[in-house]
Structure formats: C-alpha cells, structure tokens
Amino acid sequence: MSTDTKQKGAMYSRIDELWTTVRDQFVFLRRDPLAFGGMIVVATFVFLGLFGPFLAPHDPIEHTVRGGDGSVLRLTAPSAEAFFGTTSYGKDVLSQFLAGARPTLIVGLFGGLGTGALGFTVGVVSGYYGGWVDELLMRLTDLTFSLPFMPMALLLLTFMTPNIWLITAIIAAFLWKMPARVVRSEVLSVRERTFVKSARASGASDLRTMLYHVAPNVLPIGFLYTAYGVAWAIAAQASLAFLGFGDPTMTSWGRMLRQVFASGNMRVAWWWVLPPAIGIAAITTSVFLIGRAYEEVINPEIQTDQ
C-alpha cells in the first residue's frame, strides 16, 4: 500500500516536473521575441493542420466557385464569393490554403520525427560502439550524402505512386544523415566523459549505459535536429510538389504553387501565389528561429559569455 502511494507520489512529481519543464520552455521562449513569434506561427500552423480542412468554406478541389449569374469565376481576385480569390478553374484559394496545411503538417511532423529518430539512433549507436560499427554506419551516411537527395527522390517518385507517406519516408530516409553526424560527434565527446566510464565501472551493460547515460545527454541536440528535420521535411515536400512530384490526390501548399507556376498565371494571380508561399516560408523560418534560440542554449560554446 505504501509503495502504491509512493508510486503515485512519484508520478505526481513526475507530472509536475514535466509541467515545469514545459513552463520553463515557454518562459524561455518568451524571452526571445523571435522564437516567441516563431512559436505562435508554429501553433497556428499546427492548428491549421489539424482543423484547416474543417474550416475550409468549400471542398478545395470539387467545389467550383460561381458568380451571381451561375458562371464559373475563373481566376478572379479576392472578392465576397472567395476571400482569397479563385484559381484558373474557379477553385477557392482560401479552401485550398486551409486544406493544404494538413499534408504539409503530416510530412513535416513525421518526416521530422523520422529524421530525428533515425538519425539519433544511428548517431548514438555509431558513436557509442565506435570501431567497425561506426565505420560502417558512417560510410552509410557518406553514401546517403553522395546520393543527391533531389534527383534520387524524383527518380523514386516516378516509379512509385507518390503518396504522402511515401514522400515522408523518402525524406526521412535521406535526411537522417544530418542529425546522425551531429549526434555522433556529440556522443563521441559524451562517451569520453567520466560518468560513462564510471557507469561501466559499476557494471552497467552497454545497452544500459547507452540508454541511461549517453542518450539522455545528447537528447537536446537530438531534439534540436528533429525540429530542423521538421523544417527540412516541409521544405523538401514543398519542393518536390513544386516540381510535380507531390501526392497528386492532396492539395498541399507546394502543389498549389506548382499549379500557379505551371498554369502560367504567376504574373497575374498574386492572390493564388501569396498564401501558400507565405505559409511555407513562415513555417520553415519559424521552426529555424525556435531551433536557433535553443541552439544558443544548448551549445555551450556559443554561450561562453553573457
């Protein structure tokens, strides 16, 4: 019974701890106006990603905006019928913008997480074990470095039907190398730290040492690169979609831009260009700004004074 309450107590204190951490992060971000602005953008974006499709006044693809006389409103500037104007086939830009947030969020989130998780694992294992494991894994990263991402992704997407999960997987498969390298070099220095040796001296197994002693100490940098991974994934997805290799069944911001560009309406239809372009630019920049704010804290070398 007493153990029970104890456990409960431990749980509460843990939740408390978690809450404090979250609050601390918030307080920390509050202090950096840039990062704070970034956070607001990210929050808005997540909101759009989750609820955007429900907020959209119309179906982004199926609905055709028609004027008073029943004719299709093709390529019209923002008006009462369509707040963000229409596309060349009378689709509502606002609805497309709102619906387009979701694939962007999905790829960004999962691509980023995949990148981070994969890179982190490889980095930790490679750095911790060293020797041939390290050599092997590092050559593997070299290899992914030398296989150019864009062309390879384009190739893969020509023979597999592009869908959002495939794109996410490809992005993660190519981008993990970045966190892997950074985490590895971080692990190399953590591994040399005395408490790791000390863990070994007290009989901890490799797995235990890696999980409890090495990994937690490189976690911040892992998180940082996961955040960057999110931004990279979003940018990569948008770029692929822009080149015409996106998921054709989903309206995404990158695909919207492709359509304006390919339809030759960029010169006139600013209302069609700006929402997706600003959307992508804002979200990627915000993630980087937040990441940078953390980097200043994590990287003790940049911290030296102040």
Next chain:
Amino acid sequence: MTKFQRFLLKRLAISVLLTLIAVSVIFVVLRLLPGSPFEALVTSGNLNQEQIAEIRAMYGLDEPIWKQYVNYLTSLLTFQFGYSILRSQPVWAVLEPRLINSLILLVPALVTTAILSSLVGMYAGWNRGSRLEKFSIVSTTLLRSTPVFITAIFFIIVFAYNLEIVPALGMRSIRATPEGYLDTFVSLDFLHHYLLPFTVAVLYYSGDFLLLARNGVVEKRGSEFLKLHRAKGLTEMQQLARAGRNSMLPILTYFTLRLGMIFQGLILLEVVFSWPGIGRELVLAIQQQDYPLVQAAVFIMALAVILANLLADVLYAYFDPTVSTGGGGSA
C-alpha cells in the same frame, strides 16, 4: 610515405568505394523504373511487340541484368555516358553545355556569398547582441529556411513582374544568338538575365555561411587566446581578424561541401528561372525517362559530392595545423 599521403590514400580509397556503391544504387533504382521512353510510341498503337523488342535490344535492355550492370559500370567509370535515347546524341554532348550553364550561375554565386556572408557573419558575431546581428540573423534565417523556389518566386514577382527591372526567365533574351561561350556569357544581355537568379542564389546560401562565421567568431570571442591578443594591444579589428582566421576552417570545409552539392541544390532554382542548367535537364530527362541521360546527370552530381567531400577532408587536414592526419579525420 608521409602521414599526410597515407591519409590521402585512405580517403581516396573510400571515395572510390563510395562512388562504386552510389553508382550501383543509381543503376538499381533506374532498372526498377517501369516503362521506358518508348511508351508514348506504344500507346499510340504504332508499334507491335516484335518492334518493341527490337528497340529494347538496340539499347541493350534485353541483355541479362548483370551484363547491363557491367556495361553500365565500365562506361560510366570511363566517362562514356553513352547515347541519350531521346536525343540520339552522346549524353556528354547534351550535358556539357548544361553543366557549364549551371557552373556559370552557381560557382560565382557561391564564391560571392561565401566571402560576403562570412565577413558580415564575423562582424555580426563580434558585435553580438547588436541590431546588425539580430537583423542579419533573422533575414538570413528567413532566406535559408525558406525553400529557394519560393524566394525566387517572390523575387520574380517583385523585380521582374512589377518593377520590370530584369527579365523573369531564361539565360538570355529569346532572340539573341550568341556564338560560343565567350559571346554567350560576356554580354549585357546575359548579365541582365543573370542578375536575378544570381541574387537569389547568393541570398539563399548566405544564411549558412553567415551563421557559421558568426558562431565561429562568437565561440572564439570568449577564448583565452583572444584575451591574450587583446592584452597585447591589438585593435578591435585586428582581434576580429584573428577570430575570423580561427573560424575559417569550418567555413572553408563547408564551402567545399556546398560546392559539391551545387548541382542538386539548385535544381529548383533552375526550374523556376528556366535556367538551362544540368538540374533542369535532369528533371526533364526524368520526365521523359531518358535513362542514359538521367544516369549520367545523377552520376555527375554524386561524383561532385564525393569529390567535394574528399577535397574538404584533405583541405581540412592540410590547413588545420592541429588536426591529426593519422586517423580517419573524415567524420
């Protein structure tokens, strides 16, 4: 054999191995692609089974896969990229002018940005917390995290469509007929077209260099050796120069790596600006499923990365007086 030579040899061996593997991966991926450039013909109903087989035989597509692989390897590694299916020309004849167009755009842009942004970055890092620093960080973060095609689109809309200062597309005005490279690249017309993509490329890359230089200097700023320099009575600028010199190595390395990734990095830029470079050609070739061309283009890109990696390592080992060249200084 000196230590350095040994290190060089090891890195070289790794690079060769990497090239082999990369090339093989490309081969596998390409063989997995269904269909072929002849599809359009088949769909039109013009060809019968037999003729299709004949065409396949003509391009060696009927041979056993391992034989295709061997042929492929030997030809790539001897820089004989073969014949473009669609273009009835040696692949190299197609790619060479594209390559030059790409290089003409990207190398000067990269060099410019590396020098300018590094200088600004060093200055910003030295004046940490200043307005200049904050501004440069925000603006370069914006420029480097925003996908390049979006920046390009903004620039086109503003400078080409609205202000009409520069043309939006292409490498020269459409009726120009220059003869030879000199005539092509040394002309006002070219410059006029060059300005916009060049600027966008410079801005896009500025972020990394600026932050690298800034972080380097910030890192060095609190260091003991600078304190000693200060104690010696060096002026601010002299100190900054020393801090800068000490953060040069990562910048140099990064520059080399970037140089290697140059072609792939700006595929989007070339597409947006219709710059007839190798990146845009690759996208076209993929769409047209022109295997040999795709192979060669991807190979060139991969090779550039591998060579740049090699160069970066070697430069690093060469320029850093403290690096030990004994081990694998690669990672």
Next chain:
Amino acid sequence: TGSRGQSLDPDVPDGVPETVETQYWREWETIDADSPPLDYSATAGAVLDRLPVEFSSEDDPWMREHALMVKRGLDDLGIAVELNDRPLNQLYAQSWATKGLEAVISMSTHGPDPQRGLDPNPLLMRRTEGSLSNYDNYYHPKLQELLTEQAQTTDRAEREELVARAQEIFAEDVGALITLFPNIVTAVNRDRWAGYVETPGNGPTMDSFVWTEVNLQPETDNRTYVKGVSTSMNSLNLPWAAGGAEAKRLTFIYDGLFDATPDLDVVPALATGGGFVGETTVELELREGVEWHDGEAFTAEDVKFTVEIYQEYTSSSQVPFYEPIDSVEVLGDHEVRFNLTNPDASFMTQRVVRSVILPKHRWEDIDNPSQHNPDKPVGTGPFEFDTWEQGTRFAASRNDGHWMFDDDWRADALGDQAERGPGIERVIWINVSNVDALIGSLQSGAIDAIGTNLSTLQAERAANADGIEQVSAGSYAPLDAKLMFSCPLVRDKEFRIALSKAVDSQGFVEDFLQGEATVPAGENPISPLTQWHNPDTTDYEVDVEEARTILEQAGYTWDGDGNLRYPNGEAWGAFVERIQPENTYKRRDELEQPDFS
C-alpha cells in the same frame, strides 16, 4: 472495399453465383496474366464499392475538372467515386503491359497526330481483339468483323460504308465514353503576318503541318517568322526520334510521298500519283526534278533505301509507314513498287502521307542510324536546315524551288486560305519554357506566334495586346474515357447507357473550356472534321432522371442514403445473364428480360 451503405441480403436464383469477379472473359492472345489488375466484383444486392476512376492532371490542365465531371455523373447515379490522379508516365505505363487498366474508368487524351485525322484505323482498330492498344478488353463480335474487313478494303466507297457501320455499333454499344474533342487554342500576331492556315488538330501554329509556314505573307519588311514553343527538339535524327517535338519539327526539312491538306485531303508530294495495282501491290510515280538540299537529285533509289533502312534499324517514328511493306522495287528513276504483306486499306490514305524520305547518299554509310545525329539534316522539304541549339532555338530557311512555294499549287491545295506573295524567308522556333513568358514575348513582339496549346484564359490574356489574336481550330483527337470491360458492372450495357446519359460533357465544355471543344453526338471517336465521320450514330442524350430509370428497370436499387445497389433476386439473375460474353452488347429487351422497377 469494405461495406458501404446498406446492402441487401443476397438472394440468388438457382445456379447463379452470388458474386461475379472481375476477370478476363475471353482468351486474349495478347494478355499474359491470370487476372486483371483491377478488382471490382459485383455481388447480388450489395451497395457498389467506391468506383475507381483514374486520370492524370499532367495530361491537360483541365483534366481534373473533367474527372470531377465524370464523378458528378456517377454521384448522380448513386455511385461513390474514388478519384485517382496519377503521374502521366504511370498512367501510360499500364499500356506497356497489356494486362488492362487498373481502374474502372481511365481517361486520357489522344495526341493530334495527322495520321489520326486521315484514316479511321488509329482510333478504331484499337477496339479489336488482338490490338496491343486494346487495354480495356473491349470486344464486340460484329464490330470485330467490320473492322477487320474495312482494314483490308482498298475500295474507298466500300470502306467508308464499313467504317460508318462500325461507328454506329460502337456508339450504340457505349464502348467507351467519348466526351469531347478539345480545340487547339493559341494566339498569333496578325499585324505582322497574314495567311495563317488553320489545320485541324494543329491549329495554325503547331508543327504537324507546314501549311502556315509556306503560306504566310509578311505585312512588314521582316520575312523571318518566329514561333515561340515550350517543348524543345531533342535531336536532329527524325526517323529514330522517340516521337517528341523533333519528329514534327524536322518534317519541315523533309517531304513525304504524299501530304494532307487542311481539309484532310491527300495531295501529292514526292509521289505525284499511283495507287494499288493489285491486292498487295502499290505502284507510285515520283516527282521529277526534285533535288536534295545538297544538290543531289532525288530518285526512286532513295525511296527504296529509306524503307529498307527503316526496316533494318526499326525506325520508331516511321513504323506506320513501313510496317505493311514487304519489299520495294525500283521500277525506274522515278517509279517504285511496294509489295505489301497483306492488303492494307490505309496504305494510301494514311501510311504514305507525311512519310519521311531520306537521302540515300547521306545515310548509306552510317553505322548505326539510330544513334546518328546528323550535323545538318538534308531533305527535299520546303525548308532547309540552318541551325539548331538544343533547348533554345531551331532555324530553317526557305527552299525556294519547292512546289509548296508555288502560289498556284498552294491555291489548289489550300483553297480560300491560300495567300499570294513573297512568302517567308526563315522560320525560327524559339524555346520559351513557360507559358507566362510565351505570352509576354508575343505581346512584346519578340515572337510572332505561340506554337503550343494555350488555355482560353491565357489566349484571352495574350490577345489583350495590339495585333494579337486568339485563334482556335478543332481537333480530331478525342478525350477517351476508357471503360474496363473485365469489370462486371461495365459489362452491363444498361449501366453503360445510364453512365453515358449521366455525364454532362457539354456543361463542362461551357464552364471550363469556354466552348472551345466539340462534344460528339454519342460515343463516336471519329470526329466530324475527318472524312470518315458518320453523323448518324446513337446519341444517348444527357438526362440523369432517365439514366436512373434505366438502372431501376434493370433491377438496380438504392439504399436509404441513395447509394446504388446491384440487382438482387431475379434481377440479379438477369444481370448475370447480361454480362456474359455473348450478351454484353445486348440490352435488356433484346434478352427479353422484364422491367424490374
């Protein structure tokens, strides 16, 4: 899959299966697979699964809208649709293997090759068993018979009769959804040039015909005609090109044995006359006094050489020409005989037209013609090769002695559209990669005409400037929404007719193409622009109510939410009967089935 809506408990008459799978219903020689790639089975009383419909939005910018139109039609019938927007290459890749389509409905456009306007074969023969292009597995015994016969009937009138019958049968049977023939829309500068010739499928500015270029007359001092295009030529090797821009643009340099007028009449070119002299023998007289651009004389040897080199090295773009030829005999300096492998009706109407004849003296020493990229292609055509810079520009200049530049000759061939005058000196194709830029260049005067298809909005925008006009021409290449005939639902003719009545192509054309397309009367792939068109085909008029009635009478029902269900009970038995191979082209009353409504 999975269950949608409220299905009924299956109730099947004795001996009738409860579920009918998607399957090949005939022994297809050309198909090497156990089962079709599509799985859309039918179960008695069950609500229809989501119906897969595929298209590629890369095909045409408005393709997705077109797909949505089809979707709306199906929605109106109570059928939920799964739209699948696929990359173009994958859509085409299905045809590489002839297993069949992966969706119940698959839509794609046909390119406006002149061949398709000259002869009905390219569009009709694919509906026969044995054709590699028959990937929807369509089969109609009567049509099969008619088509096989007409393909060998060299008598024009007789053949026209057969072709007309074939169109009737196909339309009546709803063998596919032939929704529309999209117009070719573009914009040209009329202040500088007069005499643009509107050719079907090509408009006045595309490259399939040279009429515009030989007919244009300058309104200013400038005699160089500049055409802006968005696709570039890939090589200078016409015969072994893979069918891109070069296959068309380079025909300006070469001549065929015959040519086709804007009315799609066959007119003499390098051959001046001749025709079938036996079932499988064709003798042609060749034009005398023709010189290659390098000054050598053109003779019958060149023709023989051309056919032989094509055959030996499998020229991909010239297959239609040499395919039926068994051998060529030189009968004299300017006389040849072709021995064909079978009687071939289209030989004189289609195959010899715009065939490319090569100079023997230039090509005979080439080791591998398929990998040969001539520095300077030499032909007999109306234009001589000047320069080419890949991806940028292609220039050709007037071959003054060519018969097409003879004003009288042109007046004969072009009728009203012919213009007299000094003509043009040079044609230059300039690559402008982006439509926006094309329009800008046309407006600024950097180019004289746009050589690619524009959307109506774009053409209107271009026409905003002085002297620029929007032009459009009809096309004979239909948008073909193929129905996969291995699927039980498609095999029910009642369903096909209901579908045909539910799809409102005309509405779509008004809304999205601003009228720039022709909607055929019924599902007839042969356009009124061609000489083979039969205007009296069955047209199931658009009427959703009637369509639903047809389904109801055929035994289909709807659940509470309006989802369509397969027939059940007796009606299911009738359905299964209708989809049997010998019945798929028969309606309910022909099979003496009752009205199940």
Next chain:
Amino acid sequence: MTLLEVDNLKVTYETDDEPVHAVNDVSFTIDEGVNYGLAGESGSGKSTVAEALLGLLPGNGTVERGTIGFDGKDLTALSEAERRDILWEDIAYIPQSAMDSLDPVMSTGDQIAQAIHTHRNVTDSKARDRVRELFEIVGLDPDRIDDYPHEFSGGMRQRVTIAMALALEPDLIIADEPTTGLDVIVQDKIIDKILEIQERMDSSLLLITHEIGVIAETCDELSILYGGKVMEQGSVDNVLVNPTNPYTMGLKNSFPEIDEGEDPVAIPGSPPNLNGEPTACVFEDRCPFATEECGASHPDPVDLPNRNHRSACHRVKEAAQLRQAADDPETWDIPDDGDDDSDRGEVILETDNLEKHYEQSQPLLDKVRGEETDYVKAVDGVSLSVRRSEVLGIAGESGCGKSTLGETMALLEEPTGGELTFDGEPYEYYQDGNVQEFRRKVQIVFQDPFDSLNPRQTVRKLVGEPLTIHDYRTDEKERAIVETLEKVGLTPAEEYLDQYPHELSGGQRQRVAVAKALVLDPDFLICDEPASMLDVSLKVNLLNLLRGLADTEDIGIVYISHDLASLMQVSDRLGIMYLGRIIEEGEVDRIATRPKHPYTASLLSAAPEKDPTVDRTRVLLEGEPPDPVDLPSGCAFAPRCPKAEDSCWEAEPAIDEAGDDSHRAACYLPEDGDGTAPTDTATADDEFPTSANTDSVGD
C-alpha cells in the same frame, strides 16, 4: 616608488539572474621591482582583479568604482587607444591557461613578433631575431619559432607565453596562475624561470595563485582575497608566519605538507554567495571566531602597528589567541581522531608484473607489410599488493601511467601481461563470466567531480543505480542510499536525494561519487586523483573521509595522485611511478624522509613550502619524460638522472635493487638519504643553473 596603485576597486558581473559582486573594494599597491602575490580560494576574485587591471574584463563585467593608478595615470579612465599603448609595452600578461592561450593557427614565433610589431616599429628580421633571443631566454630551442602551439607540450607553451610577456621588457608582468595544471616538476621549473628573468629585467611581478606555497617562495608582499574582499595583506613574512586573520589561518592550515606530522585541517563550509554586496564579514559564516559584530559589517582593513601588515578582521586585536586556537582542529569543528594506525588486514589485491601496452593505431598498409607494431607501454611490469584497511598511494608525473594502472586494476582495461589476483582469484576468473562479481567488489572513483556524475540523474538515481545493476539490497534501496550518503558526510541525506549534480558543489559531487562507489559495500576502492580539481579545504575533507573509510570499513584503497603532499597524508604506503614502472615503493614515512631513488628525491624537492622562512633546495630535472613508445634501454630515468652512470644505461634495475622489504627502489645508485637531497644534483643540471636567489624570498 609606487608602480601600481589599486584603490577601492569594485567589479561586478552582469548575469541573467542577479549580478555577481566579484571584487569588492580591493586596494593594494605594488612598488617597483617588487613581487606581489594575490592568493585565495577559487572564485575569490583573483583573475577578475587581473583582468580589470588589464581592461580585459569580459563583456558583462564592469568596473563599478575605484581607480587603478599606474605610473601616474588612472587606467580606468583611459581611452581604448591609450590603453592599447600601455598594454604589453608597460604591462604584460601571462594568462591562466597556457594550453588555450596561444592562437592555434598562428606560429608561436609570429605571435610574439606580433606583440613587438604592434608596439615597436621594427623590421621583420629584427623582430625575428628578438623572438629567437626570447626563446633562448626561456629555454626553448630558437629553431622552433615557426612551430605551431600544438607542437609544443603544455610546459613549453607556458614558456612561450612567458617569452611573449618579456618581449618588450615591461614594467609590470601580471601572471595569472602560470603553473596551474602543470606537474610539480614543471611548475617548479617555470616558477624558477620567471623569477630568474624578472630579476634580471628588474620589472615588477603580480603573481596570482591559490598555492600559498608558491607565493611564500617567490613573493615579497601579498594580498589574501576572499569573496572579493582583501582579508589580509602585507609582507609575505608577516602574513604567512603570523597570520592575523582567521581566514588566512584556516587557509594555511588546510595545506598539507610533506614532512609535517600533523594532518591538515580544512575550513568547513563553502565560499560565500556573491550575488549581493557584502553586508557582513564575508567569512562570517565559516569563521569559528565570529561574533555579533562580524554579522553587522565587513571589517575595514586595519594597519597593524609597525609592520607592513593589514588585516580585515573585527577581532584583529586578539590575533595571537586566535592563532593558537586555530591550530587545534576542534576549533574548526573537526574531531581530532588522532593517529589511529589501525591494523591492516590480509592482502586483497595483488599484481605481479602487470602490463598494459597499447598498440599504436597503424595504417592498414603497414599491417599488411608486416611492419612491427609500436606499443605505448603505459603500464610496464608493475608488482604491487594492497591489504584491507590499507591505503596505497601511487605518485608520479603526468602521463607516467597512473590512470592506466588504476583502470587496469579495475579491469576497465584488459591487462596485456602479468598477473592480477583479487580476493584470491586470478583476473581471468572474473573475466570468465564473473565480471559482475568483480564490479560489485571493486569500485573506482575518478578524477573529475564535475564530470563523473551523469548530469541528468538525481542523486537518488545516481547512488541507486549500482544497486539496481547488481540487484543488491533492492528491497531496502532507499535505506541503503541514505546510509551511504550519510557515511560520506552528506547529512541529512534526504536533502540531497532529489538534487541534480549541477546543484551540488564540487566537494559534494565528489562525495556523491564516493557514495556511488561505496553503496555496494566494496572490498576495494581505486581513487584516481579524486581531489585534484577541488579547492584546498574540500580536498582535505575528502582525504580525511577516505582515510576514515579505510580504517573503519576494512577496505583496501589505492589512491592515485601527482600531489605528493596529499598522498603523504592519506597513504600508508607509497609507490612512485615513472614511465609505467614503479621505481620506488615503501612506507610513507620512510619515503618522505629518506627517498632512495633520485627521481623521488626530485619530486619531493619540487613541492613548494608554505612557510616563507624555510629554505628549499631545488632539484631541477632536465627535459621531459621520454616518449613511452621508444623507451631507452636500461634505466628509464637515466636520460634525466643527475647521477646516471654508464651502468644505468645498460640494464634496467629491478624494483628490489635497493632497500629492504618495507622500502624498495629500482636504482643502482640509491640516495644515501637522511632527509635532504644531495646538493650536487642541482649543479649537475647545466641547462638551469641554480639561480642565486631561489632561497632568498623576503627578509
């Protein structure tokens, strides 16, 4: 004449939280030609004073008030440019850590030349000549002026900074801990060099260090800083011989000395919080003599009559009594447990000819060619035994293989040769699947308290982890943890359980590390320099703790350190290590008083004396230890040995070459020793002639 006059200097650092009041109203003067010392515990503001003088404070540091008069000018009022002119020309600086103070991408010669060019208009070749000259002065090879810093050892780099400081013959040299991080032997040499040169050039020296001994030997006057305040200042003789401030007394007490019988006594508690301006005496909370008055205000320095001596203490008048009381450990709340030489138990660990050779990484190509691999013989045939309740000390220069020996004994490194027996079983037995048993019984404590604890675990987790791993006392884990924490003096243990390492002081961290080792009730403990990063008083605490553990818990301890003084204090027996070998071994007292090996003798003589009145003869060793890869044949110490004869080069002496069972040495020519090292050793060193004034510190 007064050269430098610091008056009421106050420096604060801006931080994210509260400002740090690092230096509070410090005043002192340095006369021309005088060596001035600045001493105090870590964090007392020594470096801050130096940086304020030079105008090198980091961006967040400001001089709040006070003046710094130099040569009639107020340094705080100068413009940047004016200050630059004075820097180096008049005031040169030897920074705290020579390792990082040289620009890594500039050759050492250029860096010195740069200092010359900045202030003097001379030609390149002139500057180079001067650099060569300077190299020669500090004892570096003038041909190496084009080498980069990383090509030099730590000691040599320190010499480069000294050469740089001398370049313009400044009036004042500020040396901030010029020897911290260096070996005793090297430290001794550097100090000697500075003094010699500075004497020759007749400039003043401001020497900053926390080693009272160094100041005692080198300086004329000093200030003792604590919490940013001057606690006591005046002539070295007065202050160190007759301290009048309790802090000075405490500080002096806590320095162990080699030949002193008494155990050193630590000042309890920890340095003050500098986040507010001091309102009470900064030392009040640690001072055993504190009265109410002390809590009210910080005392002003009081001039003691007739002597060059000031002290900031409210009870300065009672100085003599306090001094007496301060000698008694009980005053400092530390029970004097007397010398209870407990009985030592049976042998628990024994090594016989233990070897650890590292293979030098070799390129594949050479391996294929079958070239012979080079080995670093980090441990090369060590035979030792440790009993229960015994502390065996291992001493030696940096890089001699002490840590490797420790780790090999802990089986963290696999021995490459020889025998290791623990608890009666050979090490192979443990490696054969019984590692966990070994890991439970043998524990190791590492050097760096700041790094030996996982920063992401609480004390509870840290100390509890070994229990989890070994499934030991898991049912009463919490009790085990608390017990152990209290054993190492962290009371009440509950207060610490949920703290993270960064919330603990260095001393507390090292205690947690020890607790981690003790929680499994080990039989054997290996301590690798556990105190070297700690402040004096913390160090003393830890040493006492370990000593106590050995006596009460019946465990055997190996204590590794290069600090002979603390070894003498804690150990029962001592082994002296040189290049992977034990060259002398025996009872502590015997080694301290009668070293047999010349190397031991020079080690002993290199340790500074905190009493300025005692004279010490230096035995300066030539050069640095040879490369452990290419060991000379014969006695490894021969190349540096002042007494080496031909026989020494021929064969390697065995450990029992000289002495008896309780004191052995590997030397053919053992010292005949009766306490002092023979004087002729010094003159044998021709590169560093004994300077005339080494022993004449103050008067």
